[in-house]
Every structure is written in C-alpha cells, then in structure tokens.
Amino acid sequence: MILTAELVGLAGRSTPSIAQIIGISDVNNRRDHVCSAMLLHDGRMVQVVEGARADLERLVRRMQGDLRIKGLRVMSDTPIRARTLTEAAGFCHQPPETLAKVGLQNLELLTVRDVEAMLDYRQAA
Numbered sequence: 001m002i003l004t005a006e007l008v009g010l011a012g013r014s015t016p017s018i019a020q021i022i023g024i025s026d027v028n029n030r031r032d033h034v035c036s037a038m039l040l041h042d043g044r045m046v047q048v049v050e051g052a053r054a055d056l057e058r059l060v061r062r063m064q065g066d067l068r069i070k071g072l073r074v075m076s077d078t079p080i081r082a083r084t085l086t087e088a089a090g091f092c093h094q095p096p097e098t099l100a101k102v103g104l105q106n107l108e109l110l111t112v113r114d115v116e117a118m119l120d121y122r123q124a125a
Contacts, residue, residue: 011068026089035085
C-alpha cells in the first residue's frame, strides 16, 4: 500500500519531530507486523507499507486520526506476492537526492511509478 499526506505545522520538518514520527511508527509497526519505508519532504509524506490487510487498515485508521496529518490518500492498494521491505519504520535520510534520482523536485506530482523507482533506488543503495 502506498500512502501520501500533508504534514501539519512543524510535523516532519524538525529533527525531534522526525524522530518522534519514526519512533512511534517503529513501535506500532513492530506490534502489528507491518514493514514500511517513509520519505518526508517539504511538509509532505509518502509511505509504502506492507502487512496483513487488517493490520494495514488499522494503520490507515490510526493515521486518519493523527492530528499531524491531513489529506491522507491511498495511492495504491494492491496485494503483493511477497514482502520487499524489511524494516518496521524505514526512513529515507536524503529526500532531495532520492527525489532527484527519479526526476522529481518535490512530492506534489508523485505517481505510483515514481514511488516504485524510489524504492528500487533505496534498495540498491
């Protein structure tokens, strides 16, 4: 499943805020057996999550109630044969470089193909 959203206020813009988001995501995802990869850039977020249907639906409901997030959108929700992600809360530490590798400057016009290319780049690194 691929999710996108806008972050409210300072969410995802400061090191303490990013650390809090990753920490909470790691705890929740480990509990729910969900793996994820997240990229935060200029007040926007894209996150790829893999897990059992019920666990992913619970994650989406939790995110819909998170006051730091608005405009949550499911970009893609297709079953997968096998998981490709290995981290409970993987995080992209170099968003501008990753975006540049797929020809983007920001997350505004992001497509599913762009997200897949970013994942391929991240996994090859």
